Amino acid sequence: MTIGDHLDSLYGLPAYPFPHAKAPKDGLPEPDGHAWRIASDVYDSDEPWESAFARFCADVDTTRVRALIVGAWSDAYDSAPTAVVEALVAAKDRFPALRALFIGDMVMEECEISWIRQTDLTPLLAAFPRLEEFGARGGTELAFPALDHSSLRRLTLETGGLPAEVVRGVGASDLPALEHLDLWLGTPDYGGDSEVSDLEGILSGARLPRLRELALRNSEMQDAVAVAVAAAPVVARLEVLDLSMGVLTDDGATALLAGQPLTHLRKLDLHHHYLSEPVQERIRQTLATAGVEVDLDRADADEDEEDDGTVWRYVSVGE
Known part of the structure; x- marks a missing residue:
């Protein structure tokens, strides 16, 4: 599976695409009633993203x-979004009410998730x-060195392969207000080179005192993640645990x-899995009845079997 739809909302606000340069500007909605989507064209663009953003700043009460x-x-x-980050940082004083930001909302026709080149996004x-929600799509060249942020409540990194340094950077960050963490760990084929040991800072929960929803998903090493989660201190305070979209088998x-x-828990999300029916029934009897x-x-959890008996299983979102 790949990404086929743009975000339809952010921060509880419906997404609204800011019109292209040649489109009519009449009837723009109220500035605070929508999540404004600003985009250029990936291929043969007539207007760089920074120019579209400049028009937005001129036409909307930022x-x-x-x-x-x-x-x-x-x-x-x-091309990494270096100029995008620089433009947003330069305009920071024009956005005193900004509480949510997502970088890289692209669908497969624009750029497959593992083709999206990213950069160090922590300057944002x-x-x-005062940001409360932050997210990004694409893991190639993504950087996230450890930081302190006292307001962030939701952090989402969607990738087909999340670099180990990013996983460690998140785990080493002091995020006292964070309630929701969603990491798509991905596969080594697309840069997901983390190991379970890289999750230690997250699973300890030491720097995440308010974490209530944890998603470690879309992973080729989902069994190993499940083993680590089974003894992780952070789990005791969770309301939602999400180990979906990966290669979870009976072992995990x-x-x-x-x-x-x-x-x-209020919810355990394991969708897109490779579990036998007896193990699924054990989960239902143990948790659903409680x-x-x-x-x-199971949805799109496909597997291929070679002539020699080798079975290939896939994460939900790879390329």
Whole structure:
């Protein structure tokens, strides 16, 4: 599966695409009622993203804007969004109400998730200390050195392969307000070179005192993640645990069931899995009957078998 739809909302606000240069400007909505999506064309663009952003700043009362979605920038498959980051940082004083920012909202026709080139995005968090939601799509060249941010409540990094340094950087960050963390770990084929040990800072929960929803998903090493989660201190305070979209087999699920109790959870999301029916039934009997909402939808969990008996299983979102 690949990404087929743009974000339809951010920060609880419906997404609204800022018109292209030649489109009519009449009837723009109220600045604070939508998450504004600003985009260029990936291929043969007539207007760089920075120019579209300059038009936006001229046409919209930016002091009232609460959420911004950065869509495609020119040659996103070949160019990191350095100029995008610089333009946003330079305009920080014009956005006193900004609370949510997402970088790289592109669908497969624009740029496959693992083709999107990223950069160090932490200058944006430094420039906007009152941000409550931050997200990005694409892991190639993504950097996230450890930082302190006292306001951030939701952090999402969607990738087909999340670099180990990024995983460690998130785990080493002091995020006292963070309630929701969603990491798509991906596969080594697309740069996901992390190991379970890289998750230690996250699973300890030491720097995440308010974390209530944890997603470590879309991973080729989902069994190993499940084993680590089974004994992780952070789990005791969670309401939602999401190990979906990856290559989770009976080994990982059995370890999860044998670990610390999970009956305190409100939801356990395991959709897109490779579990046998007996193990699925064990999960239902252990958790669903205790009132935990359990998602065991297999949906697009495909596997291929070679003539020699080798079985290939896939994460939900790779290329």
